[in-house]
Amino acid sequence: MSDRYGEFVQSSLGKKVAKNLGLPLPVTLDRFEAGEPLVRGSVLVGRADGDDKNISASVARILADLHAEVYVNSSDDIKDALADAGIEAKANTGGDDKFKALVFDASNISNADQLKEVYAFFHSEARRVEQSGRVVIVGRPPENITDIEASLAQRALEGFVKSVGKEFKRGITAQLVYVEEGAEQNLDSTLRFFTSARSAYVSGQVVRISKGNEVEVDWTQPLGGKTMLVTGASRGIGEAISRVLAREGAHVICLDLPQQQADLQNVASQISGSVLTVDITSEDAGKEIAEAAQKRGGLDAVIHNAGITRDKTLAKMDESKWDTVMDINLGSVARLNSYLLENDVLNDDARIVCVSSISGIAGNMGQTNYATSKAGVIGLVDATAPQLDSNAKGMTINAVAPGFIETQMTAAIPFAIRESGRRMNSMSQGGIPVDVAETIAWLASPAAGGLNGNTVRVCGQSLLGA
Ligand SMILES: NC(=O)c1ccc[n+]([C@@H]2O[C@H](COP(=O)([O-])OP(=O)(O)OC[C@H]3O[C@@H](n4cnc5c(N)ncnc54)[C@H](O)[C@@H]3O)[C@@H](O)[C@H]2O)c1
Numbered sequence: 309m310s311d312r313y314g315e316f317v318q319s320s321l322g323k324k325v326a327k328n329l330g331l332p333l334p335v336t337l338d339r340f341e342a343g344e345p346l347v348r349g350s351v352l353v354g355r356a357d358g359d360d361k362n363i364s365a366s367v368a369r370i371l372a373d374l375h376a377e378v379y380v381n382s383s384d385d386i387k388d389a390l391a392d393a394g395i396e397a398k399a400n401t402g403g404d405d406k407f408k409a410l411v412f413d414a415s416n417i418s419n420a421d422q423l424k425e426v427y428a429f430f431h432s433e434a435r436r437v438e439q440s441g442r443v444v445i446v447g448r449p450p451e452n453i454t455d456i457e458a459s460l461a462q463r464a465l466e467g468f469v470k471s472v473g474k475e476f477k478r479g480i481t482a483q484l485v486y487v488e489e490g491a492e493q494n495l496d497s498t499l500r501f502f503t504s505a506r507s508a509y510v511s512g513q514v515v516r517i518s519k520g521n522e523v524e525v526d527w528t529q530p531l532g533g534k535t536m537l538v539t540g541a542s543r544g545i546g547e548a549i550s551r552v553l554a555r556e557g558a559h560v561i562c563l564d565l566p567q568q569q570a571d572l573q574n575v576a577s578q579i580s581g582s583v584l585t586v587d588i589t590s591e592d593a594g595k596e597i598a599e600a601a602q603k604r605g606g607l608d609a610v611i612h613n614a615g616i617t618r619d620k621t622l623a624k625m626d627e628s629k630w631d632t633v634m635d636i637n638l639g640s641v642a643r644l645n646s647y648l649l650e651n652d653v654l655n656d657d658a659r660i661v662c663v664s665s666i667s668g669i670a671g672n673m674g675q676t677n678y679a680t681s682k683a684g685v686i687g688l689v690d691a692t693a694p695q696l697d698s699n700a701k702g703m704t705i706n707a708v709a710p711g712f713i714e715t716q717m718t719a720a721i722p723f724a725i726r727e728s729g730r731r732m733n734s735m736s737q738g739g740i741p742v743d744v745a746e747t748i749a750w751l752a753s754p755a756a757g758g759l760n761g762n763t764v765r766v767c768g769q770s771l772l773g774a
Contacts, residue, residue, distance in 0.1 A: 311714065311730060314737050332736035335479045338440035338505040340746060342555070346504040349408025349438055350377040352400055355386040356425040358416025363446050366492040367411055368393035370499050373527070379405065381429070386413065402432065409442040409503045414465055415487070417447070418458040426468055434476070442503045443472050443482040446495070449516055452488060462486070466514055473512035473734050473769045481511035481769075487758075488518045494758025500527070501750040509743035511734055512769035520757035521657055521702035530753045532557030535604040537597060539588055540614030542568035544715040545663065547575050548741030549611055552749045554579035561600055561607075563588070564614070588614055588640040594647030601653050609659040609752040610648060612641045612685075617717060619674040630677045637681035642688055645705075657702040659752045662689055663744070664709040666765060670773025682709070686763050693761030704760040706751045711767025712738040735768035 314334050327333065338348065351371060355364050364386050371378055372393040380387050380397040390397045412429055416422075426445070437443070445465055453459040465484050473482035483502045487495055494517050501507050526532060536553050540546035541562035550560045560581035564572045569585050576583045582604075586596045601607040615637045618629035641662060648654050667675050668682025689707045696703045712718060712729040718738065721729065730738045744766045751759060 311737060313727075314730075332731050333477075334735060334737035335439055337479045337508040337735065337737075339508050339742065340504065340506045344505070346374055346500055347376050347409055347442075348505065349441075350379055350398075350405065351409040351411060351503065352379045352381075352407045352433060353386055353390070353397075353411045353413075354381060354384050354429045355389075355413040356416045356422060357385070358418065360415050361389055362489075362492045363413045363415045363487055363495070364389040365392065366495045367413060367446065367499065368395060370496050371395060371411075373496075374500070374503075379407065406436050406438045407433065407441065408438050409444065410437060411444045411499070411503065412446070414445050414447045414462075417461045417465070418455070419461050420457065420464070423461055423464055423468075426465065430472065437476060437480050440479040440505065440508065441476070441481075442507070443469070443476070443480065444485060444499065444502045445469055445483070446485045446487060446499075449486040449488055469514070470512045470769070470774070477734065479508070479735060481507060483507075483511070484514045486514065486516045488516070491517050491519045491758050493522050494518075494520055497530075497750055497753050497755040498759065501746075506746040506750065508746075509735060509739035509768050510747055510764065510766050512774065513764055515759065515762050515764060517758040518760060520704065520760060523657055523702075523754040523757055525753065525755045529557035530755060531749070534558045534608035534754065535561065535601065535606070536609040536611065536752060537561040537563060537584075537601065537607055538611045538613055539563045541575060542571040544717065545710065545713060545741045545744045546611075546613040548745035549613055549748050550575055550581060551579055552742065552745035553609075553611075553752065554581060556749050556753075558608070559604060561604070563597070588644065589635045593640065594644055594651070597644065597648065598651055598653045606655040607648065607653055607658060608655050608754070609661065610644070610654070611748055611752065612644070612660070612662045615663060615665075615681075617675065617678050619678065621674050622676045625677060633677040634681050634684075637678065638684040638688070641685060645688070645692065654703060657754055657757065659754075659756065660692070660703070660705040661748050661751045662705070662707045663748075664689075664707045664763060666709050666711045666767050666770055666772050669709055669763075669765070672772075689763060690761060697760060702757055704751075704757065706759055706761065707763040708744055708747050708751070709763055709765045709767065710739065710744045711765065711770040711772070713744060713766070714738045714740050732772065733768035733770040737768065739766060739768055
């Protein structure tokens with residue numbers, strides 16, 4: 309479904325009209341393109357004063373790997389970490405330079421007063437972030453800190469980051485990454501994702517990185533040699549997920565309903581994947597997936613994307629609408645996970661990624677069935693993550709919660725509700741399926757071993773449930 313208003317405001321007349329009437333002004337978001345550098349411009353890095361230099365060392369190593377053009381403020385002692393990583397950082401003179409990304413190591417902030425360092429770093433740069441720029445603050449998980457002053461200071465960063473996301477506009481995103489002590493080596497995939505155009509429609513998110521297995525990857529094909537199954541792959545978000553996973557090197561088993569065979573075949577053949585037609589609610593779905601997976605040496609990731617809506621207000625909702633939505637969106641996902649785990653269909657370091665929805669976080673009129681099922685998906689992730697932690701096979705489970713994504717599902721929403729869903733977020737526009745797909749590819753990567761139990765919203769920082 310095309311966003312006619314979004315297209316109109318790209319014209320000079322449209323821009324003028326929107327400005328004069330105080331209407332939202334969505335910009336064209338940068339999106340990943342093969343051959344483009346991951347970070348498309350200079351990066352200003354900084355660090356709050358203190359003794360813990362571990363996060364800075366990781367940030368420096370990752371930026372060196374990316375061959376990023378790095379700037380630093382003259383008084384900042386992060387220069388040493390950058391030099392150790394072989395980066396000759398340029399001095400930020402505060403002149404006309406613009407930055408594509410601002411990365412700040414806040415791990416040393418240990419009381420409310422010291423939060424002033426975050427203010428100072430970002431205050432002077434707030435107007436110098438380029439369109440589709442990236443703000444990333446890295447801290448320590450407050451729940452792991454026993455000192456009250458230090459814990460509250462780390463927790464406070466969340467309010468700062470979410471406000472920056474709402475304030476900076478122009479397609480600029482802001483994220484907070486909490487890295488557990490000792491998990492600094494697992495920062496790579498997340499920092500790469502959040503500083504790149506791949507995270508175009510993800511903003512205001514808080515992600516936790518724990519120790520997990522460190523797996524070396526070839527960053528040009530991070531999913532190379534992996535077999536990944538995507539449910540609901542014949543169209544919409546599932547099709548985009550399949551294409552992105554294949555682009556990153558995976559062999560994708562594309563699963564959908566038998567009646568979707570033609571479209572499914574079309575997607576699979578374009579990405580050299582394979583086809584599996586099965587209804588995920590059927591009794592032998594687990595067995596059929598296992599058979600398909602075993603032909604390829606097991607699964608390295610399963611992406612539970614298939615889902616439906618059957619909207620009605622509760623009083624008007626017949627039982628079948630409740631039952632079908634619950635079974636497809638939640639019941640089958642839980643059953644399949646149990647089957648795949650119990651029958652060793654998932655390889656070591658396998659990734660499970662579930663597609664939830666911001667309806668499951670915020671609730672939605674006419675969607676008691678859908679919102680219940682999607683909140684249940686988050687519950688499934690929360691409950692499964694610690695079990696995977698303790699089974700010592702390096703597996704992880706995470707969820708993405710898309711907001712308004714332009715697909716057949718959202719095209720069916722009545723005009724007024726559709727238009728408000730599109731605009732009520734920091735990007736003033738809907739996302740597109742590839743935005744969800746890129747986020748899933750990050751979570752499905754072997755390099756994402758430190759990410760377990762996260763729910764990441766892909767909603768342009770929607771106001772719903774925020
Ligand atoms: N589009 C959005 O804005 C949005 C927002 C939040 C969450 N989501 C979620 O993203 C996922 C994909 O949504 P979409 O917009 O691409 O939907 P879509 O309707 O375009 O695609 C869903 C796919 O799932 C398949 N499917 C349905 N039931 C199945 C079953 N029993 N067995 C196997 N396959 C089945 C369908 O055939 C279809 O190909 C869903 O889980 C949806 O709830 C979408």
